[in-house]
Amino acid sequence: MGGTVDDRAGRSGQSYQRPSGFQSLDDALHLSRQEMLDNHRRYGNSGLVQLIGLVGYDRLFVRAEGVRVWDEEGTEYLDFLGGYGALNLGHNHPRVLAAWDKVAQWPNLLQATVSPITSALLRDLALLAPGDLQHSFLCNSGAEAVEGALKLARLATGHQRILYCQGGFHGKTMGALSVTGRPAYQRPFAPLVPLCEAVPFGEVQALEQALAQGEPAAAFIVEPIQGEGGVVIPPTGYLAQARELCHRYGALLIVDEIQTGFGRTGTMFACEAEQVVPDVLCLSKSLGGGVVPIGAFMTTERLWNQAFGGIERCRIHTSTFGGNTRAAASALAALEAIVEEDLPTQAREKGEYFLGRLQELAREFPLIREVRGRGLLIGIEFVSDTGIFGKVSGGAANHLAQEYLASLVAAELLQHHHVITAYTLNNPNVIRLEPPLVVSREELDRVVEALRQTLSRHKGMAGFALSAAGQAVGRWAKQATQSLWKK
């Protein structure tokens, strides 16, 4: 077992010694499930381990390929969570893994210089991106891409105000959180970055009003389809009208395609469905082929020069690992595979089929309020009847029930059908179905059938509340303090 704080050795001596209980990679590869959970509980995010335990996700997964993962006992699961959109190519795509071997001898980090591998990635991104988006800054995550985009907007326009959408999700670092439209995530960290203002998603008039009032806005940041907001599709024409309004009022349009990008919604980028070319495009997730963390923000030559042009400004925004060789090589291989396997078409065709089959379920089961989506970014929203949870848990669980209803459905799908799903972060009443785009029809059918059986087993939300997972949530809710969960 891992050492405790008291076991730490060699800190004050002359030579540094391996602390007792230190675990190597080889040790880690052979940890039991219990040892793994203990490590997380004692040294990591203990609450999260508790939460995933409640819904049965505290398993030990040891292998993954494409849409499938296997646990230590060899049980096979279908991954319909798809790394929150980071696994458009599926797990461990051979072409992406091979990219690592090809650059094994190359320096991975040599920031004082530039690399041919990174240079090719910058070029390919420019070729794939819509319109005249040409310059990219490479970073390591979605939130970082958003941070950079916001900074670019302020630098390039000289203005400070940023408009963002209620229900939108752009990450949880301070800047990205300041434009993430969920008060429950924002409030504990106030004051956030000043001059960020929320507008309702999908409402052109409200956007115009906000742009017209007060001091000029540097940017409006928006997702073409809100992923974590619960797979919310705005009215047709919204993005194109937002584009026009931003032009008119001199604000930059920042489109966040971190989740919708690289084929997910049936086009390479979701903004292409309305022929919109943003001023700034944020990318991450599937750019790394599901293997490496990488992000990027892209902009036009003119805006790049305005913000970062010239020797004086070229180091005003930097990242130690941004554009490292292995990440860039993986991204190059991922982009090649995404294009060659024509993931956008795969997503469009399979998405239409899957959505149709799920909509049949919605007609069959009143528990489903709505099924919606585009391509293979699909959400199932459930009716929220939390009254029964109050009874199960003695009245304390209403809030938690609302927060975890879709999780209960996800728990049932996992336990009885070995299908991995999850709720959307800003709307816990929605289950996301976001499988790798290489998913087969047979796998889509299996999930439809799993949902049908799950919904048939429980005639209403009461059934879920009384299920094992529901009761566990209820018991936990009794202990949770009110203030901790207050919205």
Ligand SMILES: Cc1ncc(COP(=O)(O)O)c(C=O)c1O
């Ligand atoms: C649209 C969108 N933007 C930004 C992010 C943040 O990305 P990351 O978790 O890599 O910081 C996410 C993550 O889910 C996202 O869906």
